[in-house]
Amino acid sequence: MQQFVYMYSPPSMSVEEISRQPYACMEYAESLSGLPPIIGAVGGLDILHDQGVSFFQKVQAAGGEVAWCDVARARHSVLLVFDGILGALLDLAHAGAGRETIQYVMNKLQHVLYDM
DSSP: OOOHHHHOOOTTTTHHHHTTSSTTTTGGOOOTTTTTOEEEETTTTOOOOOOHHHHHHHHHHTTEEEEEHHHHHEETHHHHHHHHHHHHHHHHHTTTTHHHHHHHHHHHHHHHHHHH
């Protein structure tokens, strides 16, 4: 994890200093109100799982609009999976797939993501 911190930290700041910046860690933000609507997901196997859950909950507590889910067996790249799924569903819709086809795909995805 340290290597990622160093990649994004300015050379003039220590790891401790950068980790206290509100843009790097929402725990130090004065307020989380006024954010645009947020859609997100956290993976149960993600090293940043707890921080993601905390972020979504704090935005909700501040009155923000948040739609999020916790995918128990997913890793950090769960958002890439959702991006691919949404792209595939849009492709189906643009190709003229009926509502039943899209609902079928959604039901299968729900089974894969939640019922395993």
